[in-house]
Amino acid sequence: MSESVTSGQGASGPAPANPAALPDQQVKENPLRDPRDRRIPRVAGPCVLVMFGVTGDLARKKLLPAIYDLANRGLLPPGFSLVGFARRDWEDEDFAQLTYEAVKQHARTPFRDTVWQQVSEGIRFVQGEFDDDDAFDNLAETVRALDAERSTGGNYAFYLSIPPKAFPLVVQQLKRSGLSDPDAYTPPEGQQAWADHRPWRRVVIEKPFGHDLKSARELNDILAAVFPPESVFRIDHYLGKETVQNILALRFANTMYEPIWSRGYVDHVQITMAEDIGIGGRAGYYDGIGAARDVIQNHLLQLLALTAMEEPVAFDADSLRAEKEKVLSAVRLPADLATGTARGQYTAGWQGGQEVRGFLEEDGIPPDSRTETYAAVRLGVGTRRWAGVPFYLRAGKRLPRRMTEIAMMFQRAPHLPFAATDTKELGQNALVIRVQPDEGVTVRFGSKVPGTAMEVRDVNMDFAYGESFTESSPEAYERLLLDVLIGDPPLFPRQEEVELSWRILDPIEDFWAEYTKPDPYTAGTSGPASADALMARDGRVWRRL
C-alpha cells in the first residue's frame, strides 16, 4: 500500500519557474485512503507492462485475460499500457487482435466494449529477436513514447513468459537499452517529475526457477546482475489461489485448529497433486525434469511450508517469508532414500475411459528416458511441533483424476469406550484442504449410524469454497499480476525459498539418477506399487485419488 502511495509520478501542471519550491507543494500521502474504508480496493499505479512471449499459451489463456479482468474490476489505472514483444512480424493492431480474442475466449468477467477500449488504447507491439539490439532500442522508444502519451511515469514491469535459457539474453538487452535503469528516466517534455521521484522496475519470472540448486543460483545471478532482489517477482500461481491463502486464514484466524496442529494430535500429513493428463506437448520441457522438479520443488513444498510453518508475527512479506524459510530449512530427508522415496513412469492404459499412450511412447520422449512422471517422498520437519510426524508428498501424471489437496490425518482416539465391533468402520479423523478442483475444506469424523445399535462410521463435513464463491473471486494470475503492479510481495517466493527447496530435492534427484529407474504404473491407476509400499512400511495408506 505504501508503495502505491509513493510510487508513480505525480506530474501535474507545467513546470514552475522555481523547481526548488517543488517538494513543499507535493502531497505524498493519499488523503482519500482510509484503512476503515474497505470498499476501495488497492489499485495499481500508472505503469507499463512489457510482456515477452506473448504468443505462448500462458499469455493467451491466463495473462491477457487477467489484464482485461483487472481493468474490468477497475483495478488498473487510467493510462495503463501493455507492450508485447515477440518474433512475429506484427503491428500493434495484430497484437490487439490476439489480445481481443484471448479476452473474448478466456476472460472471467463479462465483456464490455468500454473496458476493452480502455485496454486496447494502451496496447503496443514490438517485433524482434532477443539478440537484436535494434528491436530493444525500439522497445525502449516505445515505452518512453507511452510515458509521454499516457503518463505512465516511467514505471515498467517486465514479464518474462519465455524459456529460462533466453533469460540471460533478454536481461542483458534490458540493461543495454537502458530499460532496466530507473535512474535513466527523465520525464517527458511538458510533464514534470517530483523532486525525489524515482520510478520502479519489476521483473516477473515463472517457474521453473532452475532445475537444481546450482542452476537456480545461476539464474538468480543473471537477474541479480541487473535487478535488485526486491524487484524480482517469482510467480508460483498456486500461491495466488484463494484456497492456498485460505490456509493462513484457517490456521491463524481461528482458535479451534491451532491446538491440534501438532505432533500431539496429527498422525501424518499427505500432500497430493494428481493430474489426469499426460505430458501432452511439453515433451521437450518435461524430459529430464520429471514430476519432482516440475511440481514438488515449488508447489508442494510451498504447500508444506504453509501447512507446517509457525504463525508469522505479521501478515507481511518479510514475516511470512521468514516463517516459510524457517520451516523449509527444518525439512528432513528420510534416512534411507531407497525406502523413503518412490518414483514411477506411466505406461499405456485406460485413463478416464480413453486409451492413452505410455510415457515412453509419447512424441519427443526417448524410449530409454528415465524421467519420472510420478514421485513420492516422505519428509520430516525437525521442529518441536512436528518431530516424528511424516509429511508424505506425491505428484503424478495420468492418475485417475485431477486433484490437489492437503490432508491432515489425525491420530486415533487413545481410548474408545465402545465395543471393538462398533467402531470397525471408524477411520482416522481428517482435515482436508482441497486446493483444486472444488476448492474447500472437508472435516472427516466419526458419527453414529442411525439405528438401535451403536455403530460409528466416518462422515464428512464439507465447506465448499469453490461451489459458490469462485464465480467472482479473482483468478490466481489476476491477483498475482495486480500484486506485481502494486509492488506487494507476500505471495511471491524469494530466492532463499527457492534455494532451500532445491536443497531438499537435490539429494533425492542425485540418488534417483544414480541408483534407480522409475517403476512402471498403468495410466489411469493411482501410481506405482513402490509408492504404496512406501506407505505400507509405515503402516499407512495413501488417500484414494
Next chain:
Amino acid sequence: MTIDLTDTSTGAIYEALTEARRRLGGAALGMVLTLIVETTEAAQYDAMRAANQAGREHPCRVLGVITRRPNAESRLDAEIRVGETGPGETILLRMYGAVGQHADSVLAPLLVPDVPVVTWWPGQAPEVPSQSPLGALAQRRVTDSAAGDGVQRVLANLAASYKPGDTDFGWTRLTPWRTLLAATFDVPHPPVARAEVLAERDNPSGDFLAAWLSLRLGVPVRRAVSAGPGITDVRFDTANGKIAISRHDGRTATLSKTGEPDRRVALHRRDQSELLAEELRRLDPDEVYAESLAWLFSDARTDDDHEADTFTLIGTTIPVGAAGAEAEQEIADQ
C-alpha cells in the same frame, strides 16, 4: 424445484424446505447469510432476481416479503424455490391482512441459524430502518435513497436515524468513482484548494461524494447540478493546475490533469445485483458512510439554492491521520 403453499404457516414452510433440500441431495447448505427483501408485487421480480444473482457470490436464503391488502383476512402464502436460481434458497412470502403487521413473527423462525441477517429495501426506505420490524431482525440494513420519493427527505431521515449497520445504495454506487479518485491521488499531487461535484438532480450519490471529498480533503466542495446521467464531473483546483474526471455517457470517464495527456478509463454504472453483492461482502458497520452521511446534514453545509439542489460543504480538518493510525492499530491487534 418450486413449491407453492397457500394459507400456510412457518412450520409448514420449514418442513417443505427441509423436504426439498433432502430431495435435491443436500444442496443449498453452507449458506453465509439470510437476506430479507421487503418489496412490492410490482417490484418483486427485479428485486428477487438481483438477490438471487448476488446469492451466487454469497450463497444465502432469500426471504422476499410482500404485504398486500391490509384489510383482507389474515393469510400467509409462500412460494419456495430451491435449486433453480443459484446455490441458495428463495422463499417469497405474501402476507394478507393482519399478519402483514407482524411480518417479523413469520420471518424469525425462517432465519438461517448462526449467520448474519441483512434486510434490503429496494424501494421506499422506512423512516427509521433499524426500528422497522424487518430491519430490527438484521445486523445490516440496506436502503436505496435514490429509489424512494423525496430524496432529500429520505437522506435526512437516514442521517437522523442512523444506527451502525445502516447503509445505502446511493453510497454503494459511488465505489467505482471513489476507487478511481483514490487511484488518482495515489500518486504524489499538489495540494487541493477546492473541489466541485456535478451530478443529476436528486442524485444522492453526488451528495455523498461531495461530503466524502470535503471530509477527506478538508477543503470546500460544491455540489452542483448537471444533466447526468448520475455523476458527470469531479473537478479539483490544486496549487498547480486542475485535476478533473468527467463522465458524460455513463460509461467512459476521462481523466485530465494540467500538463498531462487525457486518459480514458471505463467507469460504468452498475446494476442492482452488483450493488447488492458489494453490500453483502462486508457486514460490519461502514463508518466512512456514517461520517459522510452525518457531514451532509451538519453545519458544514450551506445551501446555495435549495430548489436547484446546489450546496457547498465547507472544509474540515479532522485528524485523518490519527483516525487512520487508530484503525490500523486495531487491525494489527486482531
